[in-house]
Amino acid sequence: MRRVMIGVGNPTRGDDAAGLEVARRVRSVETHQQSSGSYELMDVWEGADEVIIVDAARSGAPAGTIHRFDAHDEPLPGGILATSTHSVGVMETIEMARHLGRLPERVVVYGIEVSSLTPGAGLSTVVEDAVSELVMEIDRA
Amino acid sequence: MSVEREIAVDYLARVEGEGAMYLKLKGDEVIDLRFKIFEPPRFFEAFLRGRRFSEAPDITARICGICPIAYQTSACNAMESAAGVRLPGPLRALRRLIYCGEWIESHALHVFFLHAPDFLGYESAIRMAADFPEQVQMGLRLKKIGNQIMALVGGREIHPINIRVGGFFRVPTKQELRSLVPDLEWALEAALATTRWVSGFPFPEFERDYEFVALQHPDEYAIHEGRIASNRGLNISVDEWGEYFEESQVSWSNALHARRKNGGSYHLGPMARYSLNSEQLTPVARGAAGEAGLGSRCGNPFRSIIIRAVEIAFACEEALRLIDAYTQPEAPYVEVEPRNAVGHGASEAPRGTLYHRYAIDSEALITEAHIVPPTSQNQLSIEDDLRAYVPGRAHLPDDQLQWQLEQAIRCYDPCISCATHFLDLTVDRE
Numbered sequence: 229m230r231r232v233m234i235g236v237g238n239p240t241r242g243d244d245a246a247g248l249e250v251a252r253r254v255r256s257v258e259t260h261q262q263s264s265g266s267y268e269l270m271d272v273w274e275g276a277d278e279v280i281i282v283d284a285a286r287s288g289a290p291a292g293t294i295h296r297f298d299a300h301d302e303p304l305p306g307g308i309l310a311t312s313t314h315s316v317g318v319m320e321t322i323e324m325a326r327h328l329g330r331l332p333e334r335v336v337v338y339g340i341e342v343s344s345l346t347p348g349a350g351l352s353t354v355v356e357d358a359v360s361e362l363v364m365e366i367d368r369a
Numbered sequence: 370m371s372v373e374r375e376i377a378v379d380y381l382a383r384v385e386g387e388g389a390m391y392l393k394l395k396g397d398e399v400i401d402l403r404f405k406i407f408e409p410p411r412f413f414e415a416f417l418r419g420r421r422f423s424e425a426p427d428i429t430a431r432i433c434g435i436c437p438i439a440y441q442t443s444a445c446n447a448m449e450s451a452a453g454v455r456l457p458g459p460l461r462a463l464r465r466l467i468y469c470g471e472w473i474e475s476h477a478l479h480v481f482f483l484h485a486p487d488f489l490g491y492e493s494a495i496r497m498a499a500d501f502p503e504q505v506q507m508g509l510r511l512k513k514i515g516n517q518i519m520a521l522v523g524g525r526e527i528h529p530i531n532i533r534v535g536g537f538f539r540v541p542t543k544q545e546l547r548s549l550v551p552d553l554e555w556a557l558e559a560a561l562a563t564t565r566w567v568s569g570f571p572f573p574e575f576e577r578d579y580e581f582v583a584l585q586h587p588d589e590y591a592i593h594e595g596r597i598a599s600n601r602g603l604n605i606s607v608d609e610w611g612e613y614f615e616e617s618q619v620s621w622s623n624a625l626h627a628r629r630k631n632g633g634s635y636h637l638g639p640m641a642r643y644s645l646n647s648e649q650l651t652p653v654a655r656g657a658a659g660e661a662g663l664g665s666r667c668g669n670p671f672r673s674i675i676i677r678a679v680e681i682a683f684a685c686e687e688a689l690r691l692i693d694a695y696t697q698p699e700a701p702y703v704e705v706e707p708r709n710a711v712g713h714g715a716s717e718a719p720r721g722t723l724y725h726r727y728a729i730d731s732e733a734l735i736t737e738a739h740i741v742p743p744t745s746q747n748q749l750s751i752e753d754d755l756r757a758y759v760p761g762r763a764h765l766p767d768d769q770l771q772w773q774l775e776q777a778i779r780c781y782d783p784c785i786s787c788a789t790h791f792l793d794l795t796v797d798r799e
Contacts, residue, residue: 263527267509267512268513268516270509271513320495323495324494324495324498324505327495327498327499327502327505328498328502328505328506329502
């Protein structure tokens, strides 16, 4: 069984890099780091039985909260993951893949609630803790 | 009695960036119309000042994630022109080749994901994918092939890092380029299928007598360099841009409006290029245009989707030709000795002519930068289109009128992020 983990984020925008950092640390599965959640993700997970996606989230929950969704059977709830007027996001890509029959058997999406998106800053302490927790969770599975 | 009404779109969908539209009508009469660009200004021209001349391609590439090659090419052209340098054959061919990649990638994105849903009645490409999965898959693969060219020649597809003033940091081997051939052969066939598909869409009856402005080159369908020409007799060198065009600020847009000096709006992009240069298209692309019912010019902006498809076919054919003729140069770049001078550069971004002008001092530092993106130049033409389009359709209910006007704007494939360095619609009816 092929499991693929994809971290999505911008390495230069503070906590937005959370997904990338998880991908950098996870050891138990094949990892990929992507700067956006656009349609190219479908090529990255092509042929995988399970894909785990980690992205930054901004839903209003306390910073560091880890949201978990099983996206194979139903769409992700709106307004959690980052969206942009400039590019397609993870949510749109998953829905596109669903229509095209290109979703793996299992699709798990984690959103890490961000605190600061300051350009040039590193991860905030609470998000750093959430990253460590999620890395352990993925490696344990 | 005529009733006044207002239609406002606060966020335009399926455009790149943040824009809006406001329309105020009294009966059939347009009282006020504004295409608003509210994406915040990005100050690129200001922070280029004081940077080395050689940094302009990498800095300006960041203006756009969809058409970075256009920014890099126009910047390189300007710096090379200031230094009096011209690229030798193979480097020139590579610059044209990577630009073909950008045309394929950007046009595929617009044709399949931003524009086609308008004609087929879907609010998004995702909804369209349920009914047209084959076409959407084709669009995805075309876009990917464009990206592959950009990644191979440019180091990566978004904001490529291998382009420099005078050429490249590293040039690909012939064998590396040959690896693109099978995909490009598939892409050419796919582009022809796309042209046939989109030419069957229902197009509104609408034409305007535009002044089309595009680059023109004696030997080829202009992409990465040329003179600036129009269908009304303009034929100038890029250096003369400022003598024939001017920019002004309006309160409702963070992007400067451009117009012809002593004149009005002009139209940039695929329709302008096609109408000026269609005889120079490669044979297969030209055949496809004929088959799709395009004459020697096209004045219906909705049909620009057909021209984009034809230009994808052209870019594939041209890329195949360039790869076939390629001989790896000994040096990846030519030395460019900066001098105290002003340099002008232009190239055909997927959305139209992108003009750069830089003043460079004796220390090789940029003292002045002026960047005029195609979308900011098209703003006036977009507003003129809407003013002409509304009167025959003012009887439509607000939601239908709004949907049609948004489509009219999307014909331009506006890139608002570029223009500020798109759309929220309001219709007011009196």
